[in-house]
Amino acid sequence: MSISPALTLQSEESVLARLRKQQLIESIDQMSPIYLEGIKRILTVSADTELISSPAYYNAAIHAPTLNNFGSAISIIQDELGHAHIAYRLLRDLGVDTEALIFEREPRHFKYPYAFDVPLTSWTELIVANAFYDRAGYALLGDIYQSTTFGPWKRALIKVDKEETFHLRHGEQGMRKINQTAAGHQALQDAADWMFLLTVEWFGLPDNLKKHGEQLDYGFKGKSNDELRQGWMSTAVPLCEELHLNVPAHYDAEQQKYVIDCAFPQHFDAIARRWEGQCTWDDVLKRWKARGPANERFVEQIQRGKREMLRLLEQEA
Template identity: 80%
Template sequence: MTAISALQSEEALVSRLRKQQLVESIEHMSPVYLEGIKRILTVSADTELISSPAYYHAAVHAPSLNAFGSAVSIIQDELGHAHIAYRLLRDVGVDTEKLIFEREPRQFKYPYAFDVPLDSWVELVVANAFYDRAGYTLLGDIYQSTTFGPWKRALVKVDKEETFHLRHGEQWMRKLNKDRSGHEELQKAVDWMFLLTVEWFGLPDDLKKHSEQLNYGFKGHSNDELRQIWMSTAVPLCQELQLNVPAHYDEAQKKYVVDCAFPAHFDAQAKRWLLEDGACSWDDVIKRWKARGPKNEEFVAMIQRGKKEMLRLLEQEA
């Protein structure tokens, strides 16, 4: 019996979920559930994987050996998180060797923000405070809500480590913010990184195409709800440090609102939002995401280089 023929009917899956029973293996999945879990796991795995070269690019600018060690520890965690997600993909029938080492760079599915280089220690710690906070928000929601049992159990470890990453960013931001030059450098980083993280959560709910993530309980909150959860801690952090961000809490609406044109065009080379051009459409944002950013090819090449070098050596010896 093949893995596909062992899949359950949609009715059997829905019955299982209504009984609040976790999905433990491919035999408990319907075809639609299987494709949906592959999609969300691929995004999670790719995001964790590509964060490693993205963070290392900036970690070399650490102000001390101890700081560098902390950054490398975070990178090690991210690779471990990627391994967990790829292992789960392998368990549901995905050829992960091909997925990691044979895909073209633009085919990887991770947030656009990681294609924009982090060129300093300041940008790295803001990434920890913003990007890892986004990861914690997303994976924490999955940890609490997912119906896929193996992922729920694996995320116990991931949830704790992502907390360390964002706290590392917060502590360093507070440390750097103590003098004027540090505050100014933080503001420069926040100016371009804040909105990149706001868009990290994907299309607004009224434009979302894949409903199975909520319908099957892969996660518990919608994109817009997760965006609000992220802003509910990111905005107060920036306010505490007197860093300007284009967002505030609106008492009348009982939610955080973005104060500038959003979504907007972004100049990745200059690390600057073209807010003077006004808002763009989400179709424009999707085009930017699909075209990828300046470091996409370089960072994917760093991941794939080892295996390619090994294959070349084997060919030479043959």
């Protein structure tokens, strides 16, 4: 990112003093170097996640059982692209070359949850993704909406928060409908078997291993990774229990929190879509950085349009 020579960033002390007064940060000239880099980092993750969900969801939406179902899925995809546009627009205001960020980055350099690199191959899996993945997005963005100190993002998330609620409700209602038959129940169970733990992973490293403390120190978000993970499980696990789906988590009254009933974290075979025994978080980080089987294909679908447009312009020149 290039900053105008005339622009002077604030000191860390002055930014922290502003935040202690509960004053929002409204523009780049009110930021310190650490604040600027931190807000760019979290905005990039948010933007990339919303963007890549579009080809990921479309991959399954084509299996919609009815035209109305397909229309609902396309509406959700449209929302996700709108959410991505908001985050990229804010990044552009912070001096980021978003054209290069979207259309010139290598696929493995995109920053979004690993779960989206595992293709959804059926309508049932899309519904479970709405119930699990969009619930995770709602937990994360809802927390940012309530807590962020970056004023432009806080205001933009009013719209996003409402739309993410629709997405996860679409998943909940769809799961209840699918669950009405034995075959549907089994399809939901098959999806939950691999998708549940991928969503538990979604929230990142446990608090004792977290690297970017400025996300809490500077108020980019209000809750830690483990707190957000607990919040997600507090609604996802009861939904699964209502539908008699077996998932490896339950509420422990003595500890007053949700606990995971299996080895965690685990190795994951993304091709077989199967969990294969305990590993370390270092192993998980290696898997995340290597990306999954659909990474290149989904990013190519995003970047293809600009490449085709440039080719046409070259032919006409």
